[in-house]
Amino acid sequence: MLLSPYPTPGERIRVALLWLWCGLVILFLLVPILIPVPLSFNSGAFFIFPLEGLSTRWYEVVLGTQRWQSAIGNSLIVAFGTTLIATTLGTLTAIALSNEKFPGRRIVMPLLLSPLIVPVVITAVGSYLFYARIGLASTYAGIILAHTALASPFVVVTVGASLTGFDRNLMRAAAISGAKPLTAFFRVMLPLILPGVLSGAAFAFVTSFDEVVVVQFLASAGQRTMPLEMFIGLREKLSPAITAAATLMMALSIVLLVVANLLARRGQARRPASG
């Protein structure tokens, strides 16, 4: 209700000003993320408008040179590893937490969410210190482990949300019909909560794929991921290749997160009418 039933001229002006202000805010939100896209197709070597001409030369740099190729490969290894572990363990944990009799739920939930709140430098430095002692520094396993801590809260939350719509009597019915617990899980529960699980997996993938601070401390020179190459590139010399890399990363995260959110919504829409 933007206007009262009998708006005064002053009120109309206020609403017009509100629209104007919000228009500027939306420009402020969108222009910065859209700006790298045209720049990445610039044929010149500078970041200046107007563009010199259209070309895909910076994409050829990112997709064609060994440095970036190995970074993309490393990112995929780490992100898939993280997604696999975080989704599996996060789903199990969400199922456990959806049980009202789970002991200490009130303590476990803040603990599970704490990796999202603790400043990531502290997580990164701590992991570096500990993993160096147990031989996990400069290993993919170490990076995946640290990323799993950052990514699993998203899985627990999204799967947890889809479980609020899951009727536990279905599992009882499966049990009474003679299904073993594992069979009941795979044939009854998983198909119903699958949108939530996939949504959690997409969140986990993006969290890991975008992460740069932990990688900076844990990765060896040969394990640099795409964001880390970008970070290093931004610190050293600004090359338009970075805008191409940024555009690719942005496209990937936006596509995955759109899918994740659509899935999450579908998962929650299945909530039975009776609650």
Add this chain to the structure above:
Amino acid sequence: MSALQPSELDRPALARGRPAAGADPKTASAAMRRAEFGDRLRSLALAAPLLLLLALSFGIPIVLLLSRAVYDPTIADALPRTSQALADWNGQGLPADAAFIALAADLSENQAKGTAYELAKALNARLPGARSQVLKTVRQLEGAAGKPPLEIVKAVPFWSAPGTWPTIANGTHALTSFYLLSALDLRWNADGGIERVPPEQAIFLQVFLRTFFVAAAVTLATLLLGFPLAYLIASVPKGLAAILIVAVLLPFWTSILVRTAAWTVLLQKFGLVNDMLLWLGFASERLDLMYSRIGLIIAMTHIQLPFTLLPIYSVMRTIAPSQMKAAYSLGARPFTAFRRVYLPQVFPGVMAGCLLTFILCLGYYITPALIGGASDQLISNFIANYVNVELNWEMAAALSFILLVFTLALFGIFARILGLDRLKMV
């Protein structure tokens, strides 16, 4: 879900032909309790793998890091004889000659074991300038065959200077408050009290204040930009709201690094922001926005805006328009209705959004590192620097400790007052 229903997991009990519930009240309730206990155990077992993994990959690393802030055995380990000789020193003046002899012996042993440099570095962290003195003394002890070690040590003025021995005595206690105090620009004075370090050594309070200032400025800016937009989105028809919310979510879904990269492009001297300022006449010449405080705040505001806006929006959309209509029909002017009916209800959302943004800003690292100048580095950047450049883990740990205390205290307030559900975005 009623607690009286048998869980899906007590199938084995039924299969073994136990009496059905109700046949014998006593056995039935015992079976129920057993089933419930088993149920709890199984749900714990389901959650255990992730909890263990988090303990390993997140819990232990952080505890280990924080312990470095208060536990530093380097000096105690390197100077065992000196520690013993200082055990009953009263801390006044110089210790007995026995302590000097013990020190000489310890120094020679460190040189023989190749740990002299490590010791020199550890002492230097507590007493600036100690490194070169330790290394000098070690070399002299090694070079002067036959000369009594006591004389050599006494000949170096550093070892008789005020402050040297109290620092060594302090260092021989592996448990130390030195680094935590240093992180707040404090230290122990000679009388056993706590005092501020001299201004030329004070760095960290300023960095903490700067971090709080930037966090507060960004929080305020996101509120000024976000509140009206959230209000607009909550007030327009559904279809339009869906389009507008996409404008908020697109940047939200783009990584912090990518958005920071975009801002480094925009804030260049010949970048779009400067172009705009010139064109609009707000500036007469191109400004240095990169590596500046204002550039940092602008970029951080862009990154945090959705975090502030979404919790506010999620409250606003639950407020029925009829409430405002009721207020109008009762004669309230728009502003009064807004202030007395609308604002009190959205307040929890405003609190949630602002608190979340403030908490997250305290831990910013990437954006200050890339967009901030040398005097815009926040506390996380100092932590990283102590690890990467200075190799001073204890100081990094102490700064982490203090930052974590602030963060968790604010998070505790958030969880307590607003509840964890408010953390959910959209």
